[in-house]
Amino acid sequence: MTPRTAANPLLRIESLNVAYRRDGDAVPVLFDVSLSLRQGEALGIVGESGSGKSTLAMAVMRHLGRAGRITGGRIFFDGVDMASLSARELRRLYGARIGMVHQDAGLALNPSMTIGAQLTEVARAHLGSTRAEASDLARTHLRSVHLPDVDRIMGAYPFQLSGGQQQRVVIAMALVADPSLLLLDEPTSGLDATTATGIVALIRTLAAERGMAMLAISHDLHLMARLCDRVAVMYAGQVVEENRADAILARPGHPYTRGLLECLPPTSGAGRQILLPVPGQAPSPGDRPAGCAFGPRCGLFTPDPCGAGAISLHLSASGGLVRCPKAGGTADASPVRGLRPPGPEIGAAPVLLRVEALGKQYADRTGRRMVTANEGISFTVRRGRMTAIVGESGSGKSTLARIVCGLETATEGRLLLEGVDIADLLAERRTVAQRAAVQMVFQNTEMSLNPAWTIRRQIMRTLRAAGRPDDMGAEHRYAQLMDAVRLPLEAGERRAGELSGGQRQRAAIARALAASPRILVADEPVSALDVSVQAAVVELLMSLSRERDMTLVVISHDLPLMRSIADDLVVLYRGRLVEAGPAGTLLSAPVHPYTRALVAAADRPATSAQTVPDKGCLFAPHCPDRMEVCSLRAPPERVLGQDHRVACHLPDNHALGAFGEGRACHGHP
Amino acid sequence: MKRIAATLLTAVAASILLFLLFELSPRSVAIATLGPFATPEQQTLWLQAHGYMQPPQVRYCRWLGHFLIGDFGQSRAFAAPVSSVLWPRLGHSLILVACFFAITLPVALPLGIAAGLREGSAVDRIVSAIAVATSALPPFASAVLLSALLVTRLHLVPGTSIMTEGWDWRQVVLPVLVLVLSDVGYLARITRTSMAEIMATPYIRAAILKGMSPARILFRHALRNAMITPFTIIMLQVNWAIGGVVVVEAFYSFHGIGTLLLQAALRKDLPLLEAATFVLVMIAGITQMLADIGYAFLNPRIRLS
Known part of the structure; x- marks a missing residue:
């Protein structure tokens, strides 16, 4: 390999323009994108859906599909114009010189081939290895991504691995032929926060060891800043800002970058701040406004110079490039976020919902084994206090939500809604009042909204079902609801597929509100939404809750978000309650080691599906404070304070130790 | 192995169903065989002669036994063994x-x-x-x-x-x-x-x-x-x-x-x-x-x- 200098970058993208053919028209999706990447350097591309970041990655690979076409500019890899390569030459590049880590590893692995077969074929195709050499190489790389029991994994099919393991396999697969560039497409999407943290650290180490350059794309600015040396922010097909990772977080130059940072909850426990949404939504490709594409959403917009014509990149005050004529002037003011008012005191808030030793078992696919989704879960939801149920995937949080809403029944325990047990009543067997009292908002609005009906018809139906059949005020209340969720009335005449993700979630919230619920259960209400839209929906839910005396129960894997909004936290792990209590207590003085790990988002090995103990504490194999008793008996549940419960064998004095540690962890005063 | 057992079970279930469908009301079998003009006495005689007066489970077992050795009985339409x-x-x-x-x-x-x-x-x-x-x-x-x-x-x-x-x-x-x-x-x-x-x-x-x-x-x-x-x-x-x-x-x-x-x-x-x-x-x-x-x-x- 020839040494390269800064003047001779590994990857150079020069004024790239890409268009997609749609209904005979060419819709431009990338405008004049220029980027370069030196040997061993890591560049992160951040953008929301429709920003063109995935198109950029696929254009680099010259894999745009039948509809996509490079309409201008050039891409050089290692000094060679990619456009000049034949299909055969491209194949020699793919997998060998450029490795790719795909998003949603579970889908990027062939379900009918063993992991071993999918790894060895890379070595055999590119390195000319024999079967035995390829197998050795595959094992070496599986070990290098810290996968345990490599022999088993080589013979396993993808579905037999956990999500974290699949992601590691995909990384190992990209590394087999020792590429000089690694392309990462949302490398941690679909992974739990703790698993994602481990993956990011792993990728950084591997890249550093091999002197490998990385081009990563993600919607997550903080993730890219952790993974990469430099970050480029894309909006509506253009790079709007590019800078060193630390500089872009500390001094964002473009209003959009700043918006992205302000609408996210703070990463450490800096108090419960109100999120500042970026108003509006990103233009769809082909609908870009003239001048600055971010103009319609920007607080600094003025017709001149922002709307006058194309804006060019220029040097920003913090040493990067920025595409904003206002950057550097008044734009550098730091954000002012208000503090969120806390919910009512525990003593002053009556219990609305009490969950007592709730459990759910169901038969697995073969019908022979019973699977425990929930076991012995107890906590209380108090009126006006927002309760967040947090846990990784597989923690049973969605099952719990479905039982509360009557979509499933519990197999043991009680669920008291204002003192009445509804644990074994499906929604249709509950009274109208009970049914109306608990409503649900789902994660995926594409599935939960009827695609054939207009939004208006769905909301009106719920209004009629929950109210009096001959309600003359239904029309009026419909208009009020649409107003409450900030949707224009004309959006109600459309079908779900014609609305944007954020609008669809607002419509789903309006439909749930139509029953005037006292408890609104929201299952991952914003995780399918673009970052800049998330904050608006979160703040909408919070204000609706206050205005309508409606208690929120939010299910989420997103602890940073939950800690900025929740009054009470319920932490689940593999279907069991780990710890429940007031958010302030849990965040500043977590008692259970799992809660501590979650709060610190410490790097720890992926908790694989294969290592679930059949007795004792389920977290024991991963617990730093494991004792002998932990693998023998299930931990008892203890009440430490009002509404504060923990299921752990550790004695209370350890909890006091954890208190100090917790404070040190995220620097509370 | 499980699949073979399931197939056999299906076969048994199908045979019972078939038997019930076709032979549960013996008199209609007699009518079908002897024609609509046979008297009830003639039908009874025919039924006795062909063993139809025995309980259904006995008849089913015999019927199945014959089936298993490939003896499907006599076809009327073709006047030959089935x-x-x-x-x-x-x-x-x-x-x-x-x-x-x-x-x-x-x-x-x-x-x-x-x-x-x-x-x-x-x-x-x-x-x-x-x-x-x-x-x-x-x-x-x-x-x-x-x-x-x-x-x-x-x-x-x-x-x-x-x-x-x-x-x-x-x-x-x-x-x-x-x-x-x-x-x-x-x-x-x-x-x-x-x-x-x-x-x-x-x-x-x-x-x-x-x-x-x-x-x-x-x-x-x-x-x-x-x-x-x-x-x-x-x-x-x-x-x-x-x-x-x-x-x-x-x-x-x-x-x-x-x-x-x-x-x-x-x-x-x-x-x-x-x-x-x-x-x-x-x-x-x-x-x-x-x-x-x-x-x-x-x-x-x-x-x-």
């Missing part, structure tokens, strides 16, 4: 089905794969157009058209498949062609859709971006996953082609099991009807078993969990 009528007819049908698949699969699968491999390409559009046109044509219409062309015009093959002089391959051509014509487009379309779906999956993209050759992507990565749906359809069609193509058999007077079933039903020939139905149920059970085994081979998730 087995001497049934087995040759089944043989004819199996040959028909074998020829049908021997032509359909090598045509439909590659066409479907080629079309699905490049969705929207010229190949895809041509295959889809032909597929729609052929599967829109009902078998009786294509039978008429083919006969007009190959028999009346070109005098290439005989117009009937009655085979009075013994087995004649030339007489199989037309029924097979009609079946092929009615099915090849349908199967090609199923294969195309399945293939196109697989080619759009992230793991195929991953294989392409790993630098795998087009041949390896097709044969190693795509084909096995893409064959799951067509395989299911093909196994279902085995049954349809053996017993369910009465129209084609009748049009060419082909002596298959489909027309046999029809004749037996029209003439109320209960022993023959029972035997033919039972054989078809068994064939359905066996193909289902083979389908399950093949499905487990194609899909490791089924095999291993």
Whole structure:
């Protein structure tokens, strides 16, 4: 390999323009994108859906599909114009010189081939290895991504691995032929926060060891800043800002970058701040406004110079490039976020919902084994206090939500809604009042909204079902609801597929509100939404809750978000309650080691599906404070304070130790 | 092992159902056999003589016992043992089905794969157009058209498949062609859709971006996953082609099991009807078993969990 200098970058993208053919028209999706990447350097591309970041990655690979076409500019890899390569030459590049880590590893692995077969074929195709050499190489790389029991994994099919393991396999697969560039497409999407943290650290180490350059794309600015040396922010097909990772977080130059940072909850426990949404939504490709594409959403917009014509990149005050004529002037003011008012005191808030030793078992696919989704879960939801149920995937949080809403029944325990047990009543067997009292908002609005009906018809139906059949005020209340969720009335005449993700979630919230619920259960209400839209929906839910005396129960894997909004936290792990209590207590003085790990988002090995103990504490194999008793008996549940419960064998004095540690962890005063 | 047991269980259940269906009211059997003008006394005598007065479970066991050793009783319509009528007819049908698949699969699968491999390409559009046109044509219409062309015009093959002089391959051509014509487009379309779906999956993209050759992507990565749906359809069609193509058999007077079933039903020939139905149920059970085994081979998730 020839040494390269800064003047001779590994990857150079020069004024790239890409268009997609749609209904005979060419819709431009990338405008004049220029980027370069030196040997061993890591560049992160951040953008929301429709920003063109995935198109950029696929254009680099010259894999745009039948509809996509490079309409201008050039891409050089290692000094060679990619456009000049034949299909055969491209194949020699793919997998060998450029490795790719795909998003949603579970889908990027062939379900009918063993992991071993999918790894060895890379070595055999590119390195000319024999079967035995390829197998050795595959094992070496599986070990290098810290996968345990490599022999088993080589013979396993993808579905037999956990999500974290699949992601590691995909990384190992990209590394087999020792590429000089690694392309990462949302490398941690679909992974739990703790698993994602481990993956990011792993990728950084591997890249550093091999002197490998990385081009990563993600919607997550903080993730890219952790993974990469430099970050480029894309909006509506253009790079709007590019800078060193630390500089872009500390001094964002473009209003959009700043918006992205302000609408996210703070990463450490800096108090419960109100999120500042970026108003509006990103233009769809082909609908870009003239001048600055971010103009319609920007607080600094003025017709001149922002709307006058194309804006060019220029040097920003913090040493990067920025595409904003206002950057550097008044734009550098730091954000002012208000503090969120806390919910009512525990003593002053009556219990609305009490969950007592709730459990759910169901038969697995073969019908022979019973699977425990929930076991012995107890906590209380108090009126006006927002309760967040947090846990990784597989923690049973969605099952719990479905039982509360009557979509499933519990197999043991009680669920008291204002003192009445509804644990074994499906929604249709509950009274109208009970049914109306608990409503649900789902994660995926594409599935939960009827695609054939207009939004208006769905909301009106719920209004009629929950109210009096001959309600003359239904029309009026419909208009009020649409107003409450900030949707224009004309959006109600459309079908779900014609609305944007954020609008669809607002419509789903309006439909749930139509029953005037006292408890609104929201299952991952914003995780399918673009970052800049998330904050608006979160703040909408919070204000609706206050205005309508409606208690929120939010299910989420997103602890940073939950800690900025929740009054009470319920932490689940593999279907069991780990710890429940007031958010302030849990965040500043977590008692259970799992809660501590979650709060610190410490790097720890992926908790694989294969290592679930059949007795004792389920977290024991991963617990730093494991004792002998932990693998023998299930931990008892203890009440430490009002509404504060923990299921752990550790004695209370350890909890006091954890208190100090917790404070040190995220620097509370 | 479990699948074989399940198949056997299906067979037993089917035999009980058949028995109940046909023989639970013995008097109607007597009427069917002796004709509508027999007196009640004559019917009773006949029933006693044929053991119908015994309890149903005893009769079922004896009936099943005879079935298992291949003794299906006497066919009234053919005035011969059922087995001497049934087995040759089944043989004819199996040959028909074998020829049908021997032509359909090598045509439909590659066409479907080629079309699905490049969705929207010229190949895809041509295959889809032909597929729609052929599967829109009902078998009786294509039978008429083919006969007009190959028999009346070109005098290439005989117009009937009655085979009075013994087995004649030339007489199989037309029924097979009609079946092929009615099915090849349908199967090609199923294969195309399945293939196109697989080619759009992230793991195929991953294989392409790993630098795998087009041949390896097709044969190693795509084909096995893409064959799951067509395989299911093909196994279902085995049954349809053996017993369910009465129209084609009748049009060419082909002596298959489909027309046999029809004749037996029209003439109320209960022993023959029972035997033919039972054989078809068994064939359905066996193909289902083979389908399950093949499905487990194609899909490791089924095999291993």
